[in-house]
Amino acid sequence: YARALVNDDEDAYREALSLLTPGNPVWAARAHLIYGEWLRRQGRRRDARTELRLAHEAFSSFGAEAFAGRAAAELRATGEQTRSRSTDTAETLTVQEIHIARLVADGATSKEVAAKLFLSPRTVDAHLRNIFRKLSINSRRQLRDLPAIR
Incomplete structure (x- = not known):
């Protein structure tokens, strides 16, 4: 996760997701978010939407509204609309x-x-x-x- 942030390396983002997804859903959601943000900055809006949707759904289900809002803002930047799904x-x-x-x-x-x-x-x-x-x-x-x- 940190290597992906520092080196701006797509393979490191994917490795972080594979390592974090089974064990820690909160950090996995964070990894989806930063990977989606990175993809959007690279101009890969379609790929970014997939990651950002996963992050938004996860954060909303955890009740992490600030991160869900950040994911929703990134999704809107890709041209997609979101709705709040929080059960907070x-x-x-x-x-x-x-x-x-x-x-x-x-x-x-x-x-x-x-x-x-x-x-x-x-x-x-x-x-x-x-x-x-x-x-x-x-x-x-x-x-x-x-x-x-x-």
């Missing part, structure tokens, strides 16, 4: 719900969250019901175990 919690929950979910995941009670956010405990409980429904969970313990909330 940030798209599902409101800002207030995310804030409440984080506080509850850290162990705060409804009364403590209500006092901190200047809400009533009933409002906090209503938000929690919405959070549980949107995330398809049914307990505070499950909320604590979600990595996207942390």
Whole structure:
């Protein structure tokens, strides 16, 4: 991967992809992205689209919106349109719900969250019901175990 970046060598990009794809999907997605960017700069738009699509889909599925956006911008530069496919919690929950979910995941009670956010405990409980429904969970313990909330 580093050799490809430093030497601007297509064979090194392909080798990086073959080594990273089975073991580390995040770094493989990064390799697809930089290879696609390199291909586009070389004027090989059709080849670049394949790599950039793979990167965009992978980053979107991981919820890595910044990298997904970068891949989408590169795809647009090749003449292709993209759409967001993220299932990130940030798209599902409101800002207030995310804030409440984080506080509850850290162990705060409804009364403590209500006092901190200047809400009533009933409002906090209503938000929690919405959070549980949107995330398809049914307990505070499950909320604590979600990595996207942390």
